[in-house]
Structures are given as C-alpha cells and as structure tokens.
Amino acid sequence: MRREVLNDPAITAAELKKNHPALLGNFSVRTIQHRLQISLKLPTRRAAKKPLLTEAMKKKRLSFCKRYRQWTPEQWKKVMFSDESTFRLVRMASTTVRRPSDVSRYHPKYTVKTVKHPDSVMVWSSFSGNKGRRGLYFLPKNVTMKGANYIEVLRDHLLVPYAIHECEVFMQDSAPAHRSKVVQKFLTDNNIPVLDWPGNSPDLNPIENAWNEMKKAIAKKRPTNINELKQALTKLWVEMDLSYFTKLATSMPKRIGMVIQYKGNMTKY
Known part of the structure; x- marks a missing residue:
C-alpha cells in the first residue's frame, strides 16, 4: 500500500x-x-501549486541553467529583473466557520461570500541587486498588454533606471508582448541585452518572491477599494530595502543549481 x-x-x-x-x-x-x-507516516498535506511543465519546457529550463551556472552573485547583481503581477481586492476568505448546530448552513452570517470577477490592479516594476527596487507602475485598467503598450512601459520606466543601476543585462519573462518583434527591436536599438528566459519559470525570477510577500501582506490588510489597494501596495514596495533585493538577486546561483539538480523540474522557489 x-x-x-x-x-x-x-x-x-x-x-x-x-x-x-x-x-x-x-x-x-x-x-x-x-x-x-x-x-505508514504518509499524512495528507496541501500540495504546492506549480506551473505544468512539458518535457520541452524542462529541456529549455535545464539548458538555460547550464548556460548560466558559472555566473557569480556579483554578475547577477548587474541584472535588471522585471515582471508584472496582478493584485486582487477581494482576498480568499476562510472556508470554515463555527456555526451552531441548530442554524442553517445557508444563513447569511455563516456563508462565505464569493466574487466572480474581483476588482484588481496590475503592476510592473524592476530591481537590481546593485541598487534595489525601482518605482511601482500601475498598468492601465482593462488594457491588454501588447508590444506597443509594453514599449511605453520600458521607455518610461526602464531606460533611465537601467543606466543608473549600471546594469549589463535585462531580464523579462517570455510573455508574448515581451517577445514581440517591436519590443526586441526597441531593446536592441537602446543597447539593452536580454536574457533568453525560459517559459513557465517563475521559480527562477526572484522578483516573484517580492510579489508573494506583498500578496500575503495585502491579504492581512484587507483594503476595501482600489485606491486603498494601490496605496498599500506602494507602501509595501517602498518599505523593501536594498538588502532584500540584493539577497534576491544573489539567490540566482542557488535557483539555477536546484533546477539542474531537479533536471528542469520546478523547485521550491
């Protein structure tokens, strides 16, 4: 058994x-x-949620990590890491309540309220291990990110910070807008090399850790409207200091080593 x-x-x-x-x-x-x-010491545990990886994806992840496994923490500090993330206004409520046995489980007081499409904001930002975070940019609501929109983000929020941070390479994930020809041309024209990032690899992108910390904090704060949500997110982002982002950037050798150890599969990060 x-x-x-x-x-x-x-x-x-x-x-x-x-x-x-x-x-x-x-x-x-x-x-x-x-x-x-x-x-048998096989208790039920909550399974970690990780992206589904095909064999082709695992192969690309492994290839990327083998290519960069010799990079030092100092080299990773000169990478400008970036990413978007969505923050929702309605947090996941507890699914358990303490209800008297003589009261219906459908009594409004004892039901968990759900929202089909909770209001949300999408943010974009970047950081380097050299000089920490950049500003938190709130993307326009109900606008699908395409190449042209993304170029506006990069023009306004990457070009100057990239130079100030003395970075040598830019990191973005493999979202369609990021891989578009117009974006690739824009980055090339502005002399910004880009890491050939493997798809479905949030565990390799250290900025994901910052997003996760912020989502935990937002769940506790429970803002009631979009303005409160934006204010809370901005405050949380600003309070993350340089040492935190340096630690994230210099964790890359460990992340890469773990992907190699797991033969391209997802890691704990």
Whole structure:
C-alpha cells in the first residue's frame, strides 16, 4: 500500500479500499486514513501549486541553467529583473466557520461570500541587486498588454533606471508582448541585452518572491477599494530595502543549481 501511495500521491483512502477489496474491504475509510498517517507516516498535506511543465519546457529550463551556472552573485547583481503581477481586492476568505448546530448552513452570517470577477490592479516594476527596487507602475485598467503598450512601459520606466543601476543585462519573462518583434527591436536599438528566459519559470525570477510577500501582506490588510489597494501596495514596495533585493538577486546561483539538480523540474522557489 505504501508503494502505491508513493507512486500516486493523490490517491484517496476510498480509492485504495476499492483497489484492494481483499486486503482493505473490511476496514473503514477513516481507519485506512489513520493507518496511512500514523503507521505508514504518509499524512495528507496541501500540495504546492506549480506551473505544468512539458518535457520541452524542462529541456529549455535545464539548458538555460547550464548556460548560466558559472555566473557569480556579483554578475547577477548587474541584472535588471522585471515582471508584472496582478493584485486582487477581494482576498480568499476562510472556508470554515463555527456555526451552531441548530442554524442553517445557508444563513447569511455563516456563508462565505464569493466574487466572480474581483476588482484588481496590475503592476510592473524592476530591481537590481546593485541598487534595489525601482518605482511601482500601475498598468492601465482593462488594457491588454501588447508590444506597443509594453514599449511605453520600458521607455518610461526602464531606460533611465537601467543606466543608473549600471546594469549589463535585462531580464523579462517570455510573455508574448515581451517577445514581440517591436519590443526586441526597441531593446536592441537602446543597447539593452536580454536574457533568453525560459517559459513557465517563475521559480527562477526572484522578483516573484517580492510579489508573494506583498500578496500575503495585502491579504492581512484587507483594503476595501482600489485606491486603498494601490496605496498599500506602494507602501509595501517602498518599505523593501536594498538588502532584500540584493539577497534576491544573489539567490540566482542557488535557483539555477536546484533546477539542474531537479533536471528542469520546478523547485521550491
């Protein structure tokens, strides 16, 4: 049974009972769950959510990491890392409540309110390990990011900071707008080399850690409108100091080493 669970970690106790009627038919599902947790030391745990990677994606990730595994922390400090992220106004509420047994579970006080399309903002920013973060730019609402829009962002928020930070290369993910010919020409014309970043690799981009920290903080603050959300995000971003971003940039050798160790698969980052 242990071998079967290790081969299929998502299998349920009910499925195990169905698969092995002779062995487990006389045991309740709860008893099987207890044995898995206590005797076999296989408790149920919340699975980490990671992007699905095809073999081709893993190969590209591995190739990228092997190409840059000799880079030193000092070299990574001269990279201008960038990314967009979406922050939603409505945080995920708890799905459990304490309700008296004589009260309907559908009583408004004890239901979890959901919103189909919570209001949100999308931000873009960048940082280097040399001089830390740049400003937090709020992208226009309901505007699909295309090459022309992205060039405006780069023109207004990258060109000068890139020089001030004394960076030697620019990092952006492989979103379609980023890979468009007009954007590639713009960067080439402005003498900004770009890392050939592999797709579906948020674990390699250290700015994702900053976004995640901000999302946790926003969930606790619970802003009630878009203006409050923007103010809270700006404050959180400004409060992140240089040492934090230096630490993120210089974590790249470890990230790269872990991708190589995992043969292109997702890592803990």
